[in-house]
Amino acid sequence: MFERIRKYAARSRGTGATEGAGMSPRGERRAHNLFEAAATYVAARAEDDQDRLEEASGWVSPEALSFGVSELACRAVVELARVRAQSPRTVARDLLGLPVA
Incomplete structure (x- = not known):
């Protein structure tokens, strides 16, 4: 979540283009x-x-x-379960094509 906020703030300052290319706001190479x-x-x-x-x-x-x-994967299953109003277990099994337990 904080990463999204940081990226949003960087874009609003006009530095998003260089950061998206793996560069820091000062033009330095940054580690992923x-x-x-x-x-x-x-x-x-x-x-x-x-x-x-x-x-x-x-x-x-x-x-x-x-x-x-x-x-x-964990975060995706939790979010999809929330959207579907199902349990994470049900969603995970469904995504993998497993029968309902």
């Missing part, structure tokens, strides 16, 4: 965090973009990427 890597990795898998998938895989360690993907 594990959540950026996870979001990019999952989106690339969904879009079957092998180049972007490999790029995101190199931003953080495999362990950090695994943690980020797991956290993203």
